[in-house]
Amino acid sequence: MKTALAASALLSALTLTACTTVQMDRGTYIADTSHRAKNADSRIRFLVMHYTEIDEAGSLEVLTGDQVSVHYVVPDAPRIERGEPVVYQLVPEDKRAWHAGLSSWQGATELNASSIGIENVNLGPIDGNIGESGHTRWQPYPPAQVDALIKLSRDIVTRYKIPPTRVVGHSDIAPQRKIDPGPVFPWHALYDAGVGAWPDDATVAAHLAGRDPKAPSDVRALQEKLKRYGYDVATDGVFDDKTRRVFSAFQMHFRPSDYAGNADAQSDAIAQALLDKYFAN
Missing domain, CATH: 3.40.80.10 (Peptidoglycan recognition protein-like)
Known part of the structure; x- marks a missing residue:
């Protein structure tokens, strides 16, 4: 029994050592990986x-x-x-x-x-x-x-x-x-299925507040919302071709029934609903 216990203890010690001290022979040097940093994250974001x-x-x-x-x-x-x-x-x-x-x-x-x-x-x-x-x-x-x-x-x-x-x-x-x-x-x-973002319909309706979905909205305000969400867009209030393409990309993703790229009330409401849901803090 004592022999069995001793063997078990030795195996446990060897296992612990193997888990805490890992040396990798890379040909011209040895890398010791026993110390792991906490502050690291994935390359994939x-x-x-x-x-x-x-x-x-x-x-x-x-x-x-x-x-x-x-x-x-x-x-x-x-x-x-x-x-x-x-x-x-x-x-x-x-x-x-x-x-x-x-x-x-x-x-x-x-x-x-x-x-x-x-x-x-x-x-x-x-x-x-x-x-x-x-x-x-x-x-x-x-x-x-x-x-x-x-x-x-x-x-x-x-x-x-x-x-x-x-x-x-x-x-x-x-x-x-x-x-x-x-x-x-x-x-x-x-x-x-749990992949990606989508606005909540009730929040979109609340921000739309009875407006005509196609009613014009403030260009700068929509630019600022999309910039905050992630898009690379100017926030100068100028409705040029570059801004229209950004608005169209946003609409293809979140309002595919109309992706003409106009600054309209529904797009503004969707953008704000996304910010409320994912960037509240």
Whole structure:
């Protein structure tokens, strides 16, 4: 019995030592990792959504080429293996992919270095008919694709603790040059599944306060709200083409029924409802 107890104690001591003192031989030096800093966080702070504009085969060819890359590709018709949808991972999560380009969100730039990118196989606008709200026909995102996207996104935001307001579209972080993932992207379905942000209807109605949703609103006030939420936008009250593109990007995300880019009462109410919900403090 004494021998067994002694052996058990020795094993426990060895286990404790192994847990508290880890040395890694890296060839030309040894790294001792027994001291761990508390003040550290993940490189990954944002999740960025895209569409590919081409089919699955073309998407994989381009995204494994020399110009651009992305962490994940979600097919429009994912195959099922062992009862689960299959998505493509092209870049390890701890590596930087070339998907965001010149971009900005909540004051952060160079988002390639701090984000995971997801490309969804989708053609985007499928005709050239541009009306009041831009392209009038967009490629839908099929239910099977949305299901796979939800499962992938929920896993990512959970593991990296990505806040709802940092789940964004390419058009959100680069509104002057990008319109993906477009106005039919399933933002609300993602929100219902615990991914990303969405305003509360009752709060929007309260801020609208009976106004006509299309009634003009103060440009500077809307600029300031969107700047606070995360958009890279001037706050000078000038309604120029750059500001219109930012307003349109915001509307494609949160009011896709009309993304003409006008400063209107409903957009102002949605922006304030988002600030109330996610930036109250």
